[in-house]
Amino acid sequence: MTYREPARAAGPRVRSLVPAAGITIYGCGPDEAALVEEAVSRLGVTPTVTSAALSEATVELAAGNRCVSISHKTRITNDTLHALSEIGVQYLSTRSIGCNHLDVAYAEKLGISVGNVAYSPDSVADYTLMLMLMAIRNAKSLIRRTDAHDYRLSPTPGKELRDLTVGVIGTGRIGAAVIDRLWGFGGQKLAYDLRPRTSADYVPLDDLLRQSDIVTLHTPLTPETRRLLDQRRIEQMKPGAIVVNTGRGGLIDTEALLSALESGRLGGAALDVLEGEEGMFYADCRREPLENTNLARLQKLPNVLISPHTAYHTDHALRDAVENSLLNCLNFESWTNHG
Template sequence: MEILAFGVTADEAPLLERAFAGQHEVRCLGVFLSEDTAPIAAGYEVVSSSVNADLSGRVLRTLAAGGTKMIAQRSTGFNNIDLDVAKSLGMTVSRVSYYSPYAVAEFAWTLAMAVNRRIVRASNRTRDFDFRLNGLLGRDMHGRTAGVLGTGKIGEAFTRIAHGFGMNLLGWDVAENPRCLELGMKYVDKEALLASADLVSLHVPLMDATHHIIDSAALKSMKDDAILVNSSRGGLVDTEALVAELRAGRFTGVGLDVYEAEAGVFFLDKSLEAVPDDTLARLITFPNVVVTSHQAYYTHDAVGQIIEATVRNVADYLAGHRSENTLT
C-alpha cells in the first residue's frame, strides 16, 4: 500500500521512508493538507497529516469521497480535526499521544533565556562588529519564581530545569503532579501564579476551557518585568491583547514558538511576500519578543518517536486494533 503524507519537511522525509521501508511505500508532500490540497489524496486509503493540517468537516468529506479511510496525524494535538464528522464518515483517525517532553521543555527554556539575555539582539550586533553591551542587561534566574501552567510531562520537564536553576516553583493544573511537588513546587490558583511569577511558561493543551487562558486580564495581572513563554498552542494567548501590553512597554521578554493564526504561515517561506497579518507583523517588531516557527518538538529524538508511533498507528488500523493513539 502507498501512504500519502502531507506537510513533510526535508528532514522528515527520509526518516518516514526508512520507517515504512519493507512495509509500505510513502509519498511525501511538502504541502499541507487543506481544502485546496485534499483532492490530491484521491485513491489513497491512508493519509498522514501534520500539526497545521486543516481537517475540518469539508476536508474530511473530500478525503472520504476520494477513498481515504484512515488519517494518521503526526502530532499530539488534534484540535484541528472535526472528530464528529470523521466518526460519521467511518474514518479512523489517530494521533501521537506521546513523544519526548524534553524537546519542548528545553526549547521553552531556550526561548526564556534568549529573551532574558537578549541573545538575538547580541548576535545581530556582533555580526556587524558592534560589541557594545548597552541594552543587553539580563537577570539571574536563580532565586526568582517560575510559574508553570500545566504540569504534565512537558511541564514537569520544564520544572526540573527551573529547579536546576534554583528557582522558586509555582504550578497550576487540574491535578497536582507528585513529582513536581517533590521538587518543591507549590500549587496555587492561576491568578496568584501570574501575579507572583517572574517567568510564566505555558504547557496546557488547547481546548475550549484553555482558549485565551492568557487574555487581557491575565496579562495585566502579570509583573511588568515578567517573561512569558508559549511553546504549546498559539490559541492559549490572546495575541492582540499581548501586543497592546507590549506597546505599553511591559514585560522583560516574550518567547513564542506558536501563534494562534499560524496556519498558512508557519513552516512556509513568506520572505518574498507582504504579510497580511498585521498582528503578527507588529509582534515580530518588538525588540523584546522572539518568535520561532513551531519548532519546539523538532529534534531527532522527538521526530523519530512521532514517526515510530505513526507506523504503529497505521499497522493497528490495518489489523483492526485500537490503541491509546486512536481518536475514532
C-alpha cells in the same frame, strides 16, 4: 527500497512504495523522508508517501487505503474530511500532539477515527528553557547589535534564573520535563494543572500569574483553554514578567499581549507559536508583504523573540512522531481486522 512514481500531472512529488498498502503519508518533507523510509522498512509496511499536504486536491492519493498520516502544518477543512470519508478512509493519524488543525468531532461523525502521537518531550522542554534564558539575557538586542558590529554591553544587565519565579501552566509530559530542567537552575517553581503530577508548588492560576517572573504555557489548545491568557489574566501578571509560549498560539490573546508589551507593563515575550500562524510559518515569505499585522508589531519590539513553531523540530522527536504515527495506523488495522 524501491519507489514507484505514479503517473500524475506536474505537482508535489509522490512516491509509492511497492507493493501498495493501506496507509498514505501526507506532507512528508525532506526532514522526515529518511525517517519514514527507515521506519517503514523496519515495521514492514509499504505506504504511499507524498510531500503534498492533505487537501481536497490530494485526497485521491488515499484511494484504496483506510489510514492516512498527516502533518500539523496545514489546516484540514471539513470538506477534505468529507472527501476522505467518501473514498473509504477510516483512520487519520496526525504526526503531532495537538489536533487543533482539524475538527475531530466532525471527523468522528463521518466515521473517521483520529489519533495523535507522543514524541520526545525533551525537544520542546529544551527549547523552552533556551527561550527563557535568551529572554532574561536580552539576547535579541544583543545579537542584533553584535551583527551590526556594536560590541558594547547592554545598558540593562540580564537576570539569573535562580533569582526568578517560574510559573508553568500545564504539567503534562512537556510541562513536567520543563520543571525537571528548572530544578538544575534553582529558583521557585510554581505550577497550575487540573491534575497535579510534579514536584512543583501547585497554586491557583491567578496566584501563579501574580507571583511569576516568567510564565510558560504547556497546555493543549481546547475550547476551554483558547485565549487562556486574555486581557484580564495578562493584567493580573507581575509587572515586568515574561511570557513564553511553545504550546499553541491560540492560548494567548495576541492583542492583549501586544498592549501589555507596548505599554511596558510586561518585560518581554518569547513565542514559538502565534495566533494566525497558519499559511505563514513554514513558508519563505521574504518576498511577500507581511499580512499578519500582529506579527509585524511583535517583531519590532526589542524584548520579543519569535520563532516559527520549531520547538518540536529535533531528529529524535521527528523519529518518534513518524514511527508512532505509523504504529497508530497499524494498530487500527490490526484492531479492525481482528475486532
